[in-house]
Amino acid sequence: DAMVIQNPRYQVTQFGKPVTLSCSQTLNHNVMYWYQQKSSQAPKLLFHYYDKDFNNEADTPDNFQSRRPNTSFCFLDIRSPGLGDAAMYLCATSRPPNEQFFGPGTRLTVL
């Protein structure tokens, strides 16, 4: 089945230790998004790629970076995780006219 896959599902890291989260899709969608959702809060858009064009949200901290080496894969890099970065990280893809489909998420714990 076509889908959005995120790995790992659970990630534990130490304060300040870089971490990379992975997202892949078999839907062949042009656009991929990363959202951050903290407990009991709304998902918040961090950035998105339209093909290889990167679009950063104005209030996304510099600590968060992303890479999209090809259509199928997108990575979220957190360079120096802080305790406040503990959250569910959601990857999504969209098909016109902007129906977005989410992967299962990666829950990040920072110790």
Place this chain on the structure above:
Amino acid sequence: QKEVEQNSGPLSVPEGAIASLNCTYSDRGSQSFFWYRQYSGKSPELIMFIYSNGDKEDGRFTAQLNKASQYVSLLIRDSQPSDSATYLCAVSGGGADGLTFGKGTHLIIQP
């Protein structure tokens, strides 16, 4: 700044009744409107989307949009215990824009 407002609930509805969920948004330029269902610890699941004023029905779900009032609603008919979840309203400016989410309404269907 784009804002999406929802009553956080909990909204308690008897099984078999109609559940009514509401959402208002601040950006008059919003073009696309979405309802997602999110179970605890899971990622959002797209239920309905609507782009034009009026009603859109899909099975037990009806989405309603009033752009003049900047108001979106979701009706769930014949509510089932499995409908118990948090319902997120999301809006987009169109194209490949990311979604702006409300904080969600926690719905409880009482058997």
